[in-house]
Amino acid sequence: MTNRDFKISPLAALAACATAVVLMTGCSSLKTPATADVAVSRAAVDNAASAGAADLAPDEMRSAREKMRMANQALKDRDYKTARELADQAQADAKLAQSKANSAKATSAADEINENIRVMREELDRANQQAPKQ
Secondary structure, three states: OOOOOOOOOOHHHHHHHHHHHHHHHHHHHHOOOHHHHHHHHHHHHHHHHOOOHHHHHHHHHHHHHHHHHHHHHHHHHOOHHHHHHHHHHHHHHHHHHHHHHHHHHHHHHHHHHHHHHHHHHHHHHHHHHHHOOO
């Protein structure tokens, strides 16, 4: 058997190389530490806590912190796929908690403004009733 007996089309060779690259990339990403993912998620949890989410969205914050704890443990155990997944879930929980906290603050501010407007209207009505009529 000579080299001329075994021919492969350039397109098939390109497809085989592309498949090999995709497979190697996919497998290597599972072995890469998920430290960046965990760090980004930790920052999201910290930002949510700074926004007051621990008081205004305690369930979501509890969930985010628990998932961060589990992600850190998975990272220590070198289970990078699980660490990455848990970090992503923790980040989503933290963002939800922060959104709920911001929403609660905005609602509270709007309620306070509406109360101030109501009080001012009452004062204006009282002042108009006491003013001498001409």
